[in-house]
Amino acid sequence: xxxxISGKIGVPVGIVLxxxxxxxxxxxxxxxxxxxxxxxxxxxxxxxxxQEFIDEGEDGSAGWYLMIQGEYFVDNNDDNVTDACDGLxxxxxxxxxxxxxxxxxxxxxxxxxxxxxxxxxxNNVDINDGWMIVGIxxxxxxxxxxxxxxYSWSESGETKTTWTQTSENDRCSIGEKYTISSNQEMILFxxxxxxxxxEEGLWTLICGIxxxxxxxxxxxxxxxxxxxxxxxxxxxxxxEFDGGSVAPIPTDGSAVTVPGTVPGAIFxxxxxxxxxxxxxxxxxxxxxxxxxxxxxxAGAVDKVEDEGEPEKE
Numbered sequence: 001x002x003x004x005i006s007g008k009i010g011v012p013v014g015i016v017l018x019x020x021x022x023x024x025x026x027x028x029x030x031x032x033x034x035x036x037x038x039x040x041x042x043x044x045x046x047x048x049x050x051q052e053f054i055d056e057g058e059d060g061s062a063g064w065y066l067m068i069q070g071e072y073f074v075d076n077n078d079d080n081v082t083d084a085c086d087g088l089x090x091x092x093x094x095x096x097x098x099x100x101x102x103x104x105x106x107x108x109x110x111x112x113x114x115x116x117x118x119x120x121x122x123n124n125v126d127i128n129d130g131w132m133i134v135g136i137x138x139x140x141x142x143x144x145x146x147x148x149x150x151y152s153w154s155e156s157g158e159t160k161t162t163w164t165q166t167s168e169n170d171r172c173s174i175g176e177k178y179t180i181s182s183n184q185e186m187i188l189f190x191x192x193x194x195x196x197x198x199e200e201g202l203w204t205l206i207c208g209i210x211x212x213x214x215x216x217x218x219x220x221x222x223x224x225x226x227x228x229x230x231x232x233x234x235x236x237x238x239x240e241f242d243g244g245s246v247a248p249i250p251t252d253g254s255a256v257t258v259p260g261t262v263p264g265a266i267f268x269x270x271x272x273x274x275x276x277x278x279x280x281x282x283x284x285x286x287x288x289x290x291x292x293x294x295x296x297x298a299g300a301v302d303k304v305e306d307e308g309e310p311e312k313e
Contacts, residue, residue, distance in 0.1 A: 010222025017215035025208030031201030060141030085109035105137035
């Protein structure tokens with residue numbers, strides 16, 4: 001069975017798109033694997049860092065996490081401050097030397113904030129590495145959800161939740177260089193870059209899956225159309241006759257003309273009728289009449305002779 005041209009074109013195109021979709025999906029997985037490699041986003045331990053704020057996201061930045069050595073929920077002197085923060089002094093300044101602690105970053109040392117900070121460390125970094133989050137700088141979209149809280153209540157048998165913001169988000173200027181200094185060793189974790197890579201991996205995976213699905217649909221449709229759109233052969237050319245040929249086949253090898261197959265003839269029509277020549281002149285008509293008259297007279301004479309002859313005794 002022949003394959004229609006639509007199938008011959010659609011199937012290869014669909015296979016190529018399928019391969020592209022799979023490669024896109026694989027690249028998305030590689031992005032997620034890179035985002036899980038926390039060392040890629042961690043600085044070396046130090047007491048001062050200069051970071052340029054580049055907001056590449058459409059909504060804002062997830063900022064940088066400031067981490068020092070210590071443990072969450074440890075308050076041996078019961079002052080509601082994590083023991084690792086005792087004597088800690090972290091300052092944030094812009095390129096002009098202005099203090100930006102109140103607008104561009106926040107230091108979280110109270111035990112009430114430990115629950116959220118521990119959750120961020122567990123989800124995005126490594127809660128068991130001996131380093132704990134104590135501050136966040138340039139989190140302009142409040143990705144860490146540290147500037148408010150979720151409030152839930154029950155209404156008409158349904159649980160409803162709303163976000164209550166308690167303080168302003170960090171305000172940082174694009175292109176500004178911020179200096180982060182501490183009186184003890186710390187690590188800066190680039191949460192913004194990690195978050196951007198995770199989001200890019202998600203959209204890349206969606207694109208890869210969509211491309212693969214469309215490619216599979218194209219292949220299936222092309223295969224179906226390739227067979228179903230085959231041109232059907234004419235009923236006349238495929239007509240068969242039970243009991244033999246429509247015309248006798250000579251045994252002496254001579255050619256036989258099948259009725260209705262000569263140029264200009266109608267299929268199935270018999271041979272052209274042959275009309276005998278008839279005389280049209282007066283002489284011919286007269287001779288035919290004389291012949292009939294002679295035959296009639298001869299028959300009458302014979303009959304008279306038979307009646308006049310006497311019966312023999």
